[in-house]
Amino acid sequence: MADRRPEVAANQGAGAGDATRIEGAAESGRADMPGRAQPGRAQATERKEFDRTFEELVQHVAAELPHFDREFEARLGIPQRVRRSGVYVRRGIQFPSGPAFPATPLPGGTATGQESAAARAVEGTGPEVTGGAETAVVSGAVAEAPHAAVVSEESALSLLREELRVDVDGLYPTMTVSGAILRLFGGNLTWIARVAWDQAAGAYVGPISYRDGVSALVPHTDIRVKLTGSWLTGGMKAHVTYTGGGQPDLHRTYAYDRGHFREVGIEYDCASDATAVTSYNLGAHPNRPADLPDATLTIEDTFSRQGIRMSNIGSSDIIPISEADTDQKWSDIEMHDAMQVHWSRFKDQAQWQVWTLFAGEHEFGHGLGGIMFDDIGTAQRQGCAVFSKSFISDPPPAGDPNPAASVQRMRFWTAVHEIGHTFNLAHAWQKSLGTPWIPLADEPEARSFMNYPYFVSGGTNAFFANFYYRFSDDELLFLRHAPTRFVRQGDAAWFDHHGFEEARRASTGALQLTLRVNRTTTRYASLEPVIAELKLKNTSTVAVVVDRYCLHSDDLAIIINPERAPARQWLPYARYCYRAEPHILQPGQSLYAQCFLSAGRDGWYLTEPGRYHVYAALRTPAGHALSAPLNLQIDPPASREDERLAPDVFTDEVGRVLAFGGSRVLNEANNTLKEAMERLSQRPIATHAAAALGNIAATPGRVLVDRTDADRRFELAQPAPKDAETMIERAYGDLNAAADTLGHIRLTEQVERVATGLAEAGQRREAAGLTDRLAATLADRAVLPSVVQRVREHSEKLTR
Amino acid sequence: MSSLTVSLEDGFDQDHVVVVVDGVVVLDERQVSTRYQISLAREVTTEVPAGVARVGVALPERGLESALDIDAARTPTVRVSVRDERIQLQPTDIPRHA
Numbered sequence: 001m002a003d004r005r006p007e008v009a010a011n012q013g014a015g016a017g018d019a020t021r022i023e024g025a026a027e028s029g030r031a032d033m034p035g036r037a038q039p040g041r042a043q044a045t046e047r048k049e050f051d052r053t054f055e056e057l058v059q060h061v062a063a064e065l066p067h068f069d070r071e072f073e074a075r076l077g078i079p080q081r082v083r084r085s086g087v088y089v090r091r092g093i094q095f096p097s098g099p100a101f102p103a104t105p106l107p108g109g110t111a112t113g114q115e116s117a118a119a120r121a122v123e124g125t126g127p128e129v130t131g132g133a134e135t136a137v138v139s140g141a142v143a144e145a146p147h148a149a150v151v152s153e154e155s156a157l158s159l160l161r162e163e164l165r166v167d168v169d170g171l172y173p174t175m176t177v178s179g180a181i182l183r184l185f186g187g188n189l190t191w192i193a194r195v196a197w198d199q200a201a202g203a204y205v206g207p208i209s210y211r212d213g214v215s216a217l218v219p220h221t222d223i224r225v226k227l228t229g230s231w232l233t234g235g236m237k238a239h240v241t242y243t244g245g246g247q248p249d250l251h252r253t254y255a256y257d258r259g260h261f262r263e264v265g266i267e268y269d270c271a272s273d274a275t276a277v278t279s280y281n282l283g284a285h286p287n288r289p290a291d292l293p294d295a296t297l298t299i300e301d302t303f304s305r306q307g308i309r310m311s312n313i314g315s316s317d318i319i320p321i322s323e324a325d326t327d328q329k330w331s332d333i334e335m336h337d338a339m340q341v342h343w344s345r346f347k348d349q350a351q352w353q354v355w356t357l358f359a360g361e362h363e364f365g366h367g368l369g370g371i372m373f374d375d376i377g378t379a380q381r382q383g384c385a386v387f388s389k390s391f392i393s394d395p396p397p398a399g400d401p402n403p404a405a406s407v408q409r410m411r412f413w414t415a416v417h418e419i420g421h422t423f424n425l426a427h428a429w430q431k432s433l434g435t436p437w438i439p440l441a442d443e444p445e446a447r448s449f450m451n452y453p454y455f456v457s458g459g460t461n462a463f464f465a466n467f468y469y470r471f472s473d474d475e476l477l478f479l480r481h482a483p484t485r486f487v488r489q490g491d492a493a494w495f496d497h498h499g500f501e502e503a504r505r506a507s508t509g510a511l512q513l514t515l516r517v518n519r520t521t522t523r524y525a526s527l528e529p530v531i532a533e534l535k536l537k538n539t540s541t542v543a544v545v546v547d548r549y550c551l552h553s554d555d556l557a558i559i560i561n562p563e564r565a566p567a568r569q570w571l572p573y574a575r576y577c578y579r580a581e582p583h584i585l586q587p588g589q590s591l592y593a594q595c596f597l598s599a600g601r602d603g604w605y606l607t608e609p610g611r612y613h614v615y616a617a618l619r620t621p622a623g624h625a626l627s628a629p630l631n632l633q634i635d636p637p638a639s640r641e642d643e644r645l646a647p648d649v650f651t652d653e654v655g656r657v658l659a660f661g662g663s664r665v666l667n668e669a670n671n672t673l674k675e676a677m678e679r680l681s682q683r684p685i686a687t688h689a690a691a692a693l694g695n696i697a698a699t700p701g702r703v704l705v706d707r708t709d710a711d712r713r714f715e716l717a718q719p720a721p722k723d724a725e726t727m728i729e730r731a732y733g734d735l736n737a738a739a740d741t742l743g744h745i746r747l748t749e750q751v752e753r754v755a756t757g758l759a760e761a762g763q764r765r766e767a768a769g770l771t772d773r774l775a776a777t778l779a780d781r782a783v784l785p786s787v788v789q790r791v792r793e794h795s796e797k798l799t800r
Numbered sequence: 801m802s803s804l805t806v807s808l809e810d811g812f813d814q815d816h817v818v819v820v821v822d823g824v825v826v827l828d829e830r831q832v833s834t835r836y837q838i839s840l841a842r843e844v845t846t847e848v849p850a851g852v853a854r855v856g857v858a859l860p861e862r863g864l865e866s867a868l869d870i871d872a873a874r875t876p877t878v879r880v881s882v883r884d885e886r887i888q889l890q891p892t893d894i895p896r897h898a
Contacts, residue, residue, distance in 0.1 A: 367897060
């Protein structure tokens with residue numbers, strides 16, 4: 001049986017502050033025995049499997065130690081309860097000797113597999129479990145997924161891996177079952193179900209309440225999970241029946257793989273003027289819960305016992321304080337540099353690895369106890385720091401029964417708190433802020449590592465009197481079950497931003513694609529449409545041939561990713577069918593196009609206040625070009641008028657009118673835009689409205705009219721100069737402001753069209769004046785000289 | 801004289817922030833954003849006479865402002881956060897971040 005690490009540490013009299021780690025039997029169990037003959041392959045495989053199983057048993061038991069009934073354990077010498085929580089996997093088809101069987105859908109929810117009664121785990125432990133005989137039918141197959149026929153285990157491994165995370169017992173169970181489907185083809189999916197024990201069904205049941213990825217991979221709405229087998233009978237299994245959603249029931253079986261939900265490595269380095277605290281004796285300070293075990297907890301133990309297996313990978317450095325420059329206080333950049341130099345696992349990519357620096361003081365000063373400093377660059381959240389010369393080492397108020405333990409406790413808490421941030425955990429009182437992965441409530445009184453002890457009612461004493469050195473239930477749900485990229489260090493918070501950015505940086509093509517707005521801020525007012533500009537530049541030293549119309553073609557994809565909603569592809573209202581026209585881009589030359597980002601064929605994209613990340617990708621014969629993200633901020637409504645007009649503005653008709661720059665027939669939309677002009681006259685939406693209405697009023701056009709069923713004809717619509725005058729003045733009176741909101745390309749197109757219309761109506765002087773002002777504005781804004789010149793030439797033509 | 805610290809904490813997002821203490825502008829900065837991992841955007845410390853000081857915080861571009869009377873000798877820090885389009889001011893004696 002494994003050494004009982006916490007108890008052994010206590011019995012050895014480890015003080016509050018020893019970073020003692022006891023080697024478990026798991027490690028000694030792997031030691032080779034001297035003189036042993038080399039096993040054959042089959043024996044080696046068997047031995048390896050035995051060692052793995054034994055190690056898992058040891059880890060499983062060790063993880064349960066704080067909750068064992070010690071009297072019971074002492075009497076029987078075996079664990080009272082067999083924990084079933086952990087990760088189960090399904091990799092593909094097993095081939096004992098016969099053909100593979102697809103896991104066929106189950107009519108009426110009945111099981112196809114044979115289940116035989118087996119010894120129950122332990123009497124009186126709650127839900128009954130039965131051992132199950134394994135059959136080839138339930139070994140897992142992929143036939144239920146289209147285009148995923150598997151014919152060999154090797155190809156199955158390369159095509160499919162499914163993980164089932166069962167979280168129903170053990171330490172702080174969240175009563176959750178989640179799944180992660182990872183497919184080489186066909187996309188990925190993470191789903192989560194909150195479950196409860198159903199005595200009648202003998203299973204855990206519950207609805208699937210969260211999905212991230214390709215929902216079609218699990219279209220069902222509910223699950224039923226039976227856990228069978230035990231350590232004694234060999235081979236724990238999870239039998240899952242997916243039901244609901246108008247789908248036939250689907251049955252899958254997963255094999256137990258491991259007891260922990262995540263696995264992460266940690267490395268500690270220490271500045272030469274600081275001291276590291278990586279453990280704490282829970283019994284050292286009398287202000288603690290009465291039932292808190294008297295044991296030494298390491299940082300790794302803290303995470304491991306809560307399902308996040310953490311291992312100290314060693315390789316600790318002492319970092320000279322000179323790396324913090326002459327003031328001997330660390331800046332974020334200096335810590336970044338130290339991380340890259342001293343962290344043996346440093347990589348600019350996502351990985352389950354954390355670096356922790358124990359340092360003296362941050363340049364912020366005494367008031368900063370620690371920080372997750374790694375919030376720049378592409379792979380963030382990999383490093384954090386704890387400052388031993390900050391307030392966390394201040395002695396407690398007079399009268400504290402154990403000042404040394406109080407300080408040690410505070411420093412230990414700080415270290416775990418900062419490491420928690422590397423897992424993307426927010427402060428307990430901030431849960432509703434930022435970008436929660438699911439709706440979360442703030443937890444200002446939580447007894448969690450992610451809450452400040454001095455912020456709760458009653459202060460630090462009240463906090464530690466009721467603190468069990470754990471994370472909250474919501475935090476454990478996130479750590480154990482959220483999509484990997486939300487949690488893993490170096491990964492993105494949403495929409496695989498990291499993956500896109502990595503691909504973009506790895507791109508070595510000759511073409512650079514830029515998505516931008518022609519203004520100094522990317523912050524937009526409520527109701528203000530967003531018009532962006534695409535620029536495709538030849539950054540090489542040789543000429544490149546592209547399709548002249550590539551920025552208007554189906555080879556262009558734009559993704560709009562709100563921080564609090566699923567990403568959507570931008571689908572413009574119009575698809576242009578051009579014949580490809582080869583166009584030579586000399587080195588340094590560019591193609592440009594505008595895009596009306598706010599709305600498209602499937603609705604409005606930028607209506608809710610908040611942050612959005614917009615990405616563009618272009619496929620060309622010369623290679624793919626990926627843009628850097630355009631980060632936008634949409635402000636909340638500035639007034640009740642905004643809120644009142646919003647439902648009328650965010651319609652398909654208004655979207656089309658604004659996108660196309662005006663309409664002669666979408667009258668309801670035009671009325672809304674007139675109202676916007678009147679009620680929000682000083683706001684950017686009024687500029688767009690005036691431009692759309694003025695463009696139509698100032699120029700002639702054709703309208704398809706149905707006179708009779710048999711008589712449909714185009715009729716010429718004449719301009720309305722008097723109506724146009726007001727709108728043109730509103731839209732283009734301040735051309736600089738108009739350029740800010742309409743963008744350079746749209747502004748130039750619309751002003752030139754209006755000027756042409758004015759000139760044709762006999763108002764040549766006004767037309768030339770307008771285009772002269774446009775040329776001057778574009779020149780002031782550093783638009784390409786060739787464009788400015790063309791506008792000036794147009795202005796001259798208008799006066800002839 | 802006492803030291804008074806105004807700690808701009810959660811809810812700031814590229815904001816223009818003005819902090820006024822007894823009629824004196826002690827901070828007027830743009831693009832102020834919260835670093836959520838330490839719940840801090842900016843911190844400014846100023847000296848105030850004994851007694852009550854009037855602390856005002858405004859976000860002009862968002863049309864938000866709020867003010868509070870503070871006894872710096874008792875509560876030398878004012879924590880400022882923006883939630884639900886309101887500025888929250890909380891006097892405290894605990895100027896710590898982690």
